Amino acid sequence: MPKSNDLYALDLTTVTFVQACGGPCTEGCVVLARLGDNAWALGDSKRPDLEPLRFSSEELSAAGIDPTRFGLAL
Template identity: 65%
Template structure:
């Protein structure tokens, strides 16, 4: 399992960001990318220049974020 420090050491250049919208996508969407075996980057399409936050699969699960909603498999 990754820890917080390890997650931010992972290179996310070239990661495929997938979008999930809670409403009209004109209002912005949450983006998610798998960046490792047990690592995800979570961003905000309204702030594309902001660095995405990084989480383990267990942390996403604890927050109620399902990668399947983005079209990603765990």
């Protein structure tokens, strides 16, 4: 599992964020991108200027976030 510091060293310029919403998304939605094996970036579509948070797959699961809801494979 990558260490937290290692996750923030991963490049975001080539990843594609996808959005998952439970409603019309008028208030913004969570966006998620796979950064690599066991590495994810989680952001807010309302605040694209803020750097996304980074998580390992285990941390993402512990937070109750399922990448398949975003159309991403585990």
